[in-house]
Amino acid sequence: MQDIIETFRDGLFAGKVIVVTGGTSGIGLAIAQGFARLGGTVVALGSSAAKIAQAGAAAENAGIRFERVDVRDPAAIRTFMGGLDRLDVLVNGAGIARPEAEFEDETFLEVIDVNLVSQMRFAMAARPLLARSKGVILNIASMLSYVSDPVVPAYGASKTGVLGLTRHLAHAFGPEGIRVNAISPGYHKTDMTRALWSDPVPAAKIAERAALKRWGTVDDLVGTALFLASPAAVFVTGADLPVDGGFVVGGV
Template sequence: MPLATHAGLPAFDLTGRLALITGSGRGIGYAIARGYALAGARVVLNGRDATRVAASAEALRGELLSHDPRRSPLEVQFSVFDVTDTAAAEEACQTLMAAHGCPDVLVNNAGIQIRGSLTEMPTEDWKRVIDVHLTGAFTVGRALARRMLPRGSGKIINICSVQSHLVRPTTAPYAAAKSGLVGLTRAMCAEWAPSGLQVNGLAPGYLDTELNASLVADPEFSGWITSRTPARRWGRVEDVVGPAIWLASSASDFVNGQVIYVDGGMTAVI
C-alpha cells in the first residue's frame, strides 16, 4: 500500500500517476520525486548531469523496493536534458511521452542561484538564472500541456520561493525569475484551467539543503533566518513533500492558480 494512503483519504494516493520532476537529482526535486514514488506514482527524474541523476534514480529504486518488493524498478526512470535548451527539452519530452505516455504531473523545479550586486551583475548571469527558472518552466510546461490539454487533465506545479514575495540584496535575478514564475503560474491557469488542468505554485522558504550549506553554517545569517521565521528553524526538504503530494493528487482538483508558501510563517509576519 502506498505510504501516503490513509483510511478515509484515498484522494492523496498517487498510484498509477506518472510524474516528471525537473532538477531532481538532489535537494527539493529529489525529495518530491521520492515522496511521489512512495505515494504510488511512477516518477521520472531529470537533470543535466547524467551520472548524478542516474545514481539518484538507482538509489530511489532501491528504497522503493525496500518499502514494497512488489513495486517494479521500472517505476523510477530518468531523463537527461537541460531545461534551457528548448530543442533538447522538447525532444526529451517527446521521447518520454512516446515511451511512457504523457505525464499526469509536472513539477518545474530546475533552478540555480547566482548572487551579486545589480550594478556588477553580468548580463549573461542574469539571463542564465531567468532561463533556468522561468523560461525552462515555460518550455517544459508548454511541451507537456500540448498533450495534457486534449486529454483534459494534468497537474503542473511550479516551484516558486519566498523570494517570489520577499527580496534580499544580491539575489535580484533569482527574485525576478521567481516573481515571474508566479505570473506564469497564473497565466497557465487562465489559459489551461478551462481544459481541465490545475496549475499551482509551491513556494518553499529557506531550506537546509546542500546548496544552502554555506548559509546554514554562517552563524549570523542562520541566526537571522531562525529569528525571522516564526517556526524558529530552517526548513527541511521533507517539509515540501506533503504539500507537493497534495497538489499532485485529486485532493486539490479545485485549487488553481494559487501559490502555497511553505516557509514556517516567514511571509505572514512583519
C-alpha cells in the same frame, strides 16, 4: 518523510506519470520520492551526469527513473516529451542562483532562462499530454517571490515571474482541465543554502524570523506538492502556497 506519506491514501498516484525537473537533488528529489512512494511512475530530470548517477544508485530512489535533459534546450525538451505516452503531473523544479554574479548581463539571463523560461518551455511541451489526462502543473517559486535579497536580483526576478506565469497559465490551460499552481519554499536546508545554514550566525537569524523558529527540510515541501496534485485540490488553480514556516510574514 514516512509520516507525510501516511497522510495520503496508499497508491494515490498509481497509474499516474509524474515528471520532475531539477529532480536529482534537494527539493525536486524529495518531491519525486514522495510521488514514487504513493505509487506514481516518476521521471526525474537533471543536467548533471554525476548527480543522475548518484541519485540512481541510492536505494531510497528505487522506482524513480533519472534522465538527463537540459532545461535550456527547447528541442531536447520536446524530444523528451514526445517519448512519453502519458503525463499526469509536471513539477517545474529546476533552479539556480548565482549570488553577486547575477548583476552581470550573461549570468542574469542564464538564471532567468533556467528558473523561469524553462517552466514555460516544459508547460507548453507537456500541454497536449496534460490536456488528455486533465493533469497538473506545479511550479516551484520562492519566498523571494515576495521579499528581496540584494545579491540575487535574477533569482528574485525569476521567482516573482513564476507566480505571474502560474496565474496566466492557469487561465490559458484551465479550459482544457489542466490545473496550474505554485509552491513557494522558504529557507530549507539544501546545497543551495548550505553557506547560510552551516554558519551559526545567519542560520540562527533566519530561524528566529520564522514563525516555527527553525529551518525547513526538503521533506516539508512534499505534502504540499502531493496535496496540490491530488483530487483534494481539484478546484485549486492559479494559486501559490508558501511553505516557509512563516518566514515571509515574520518581523524584521
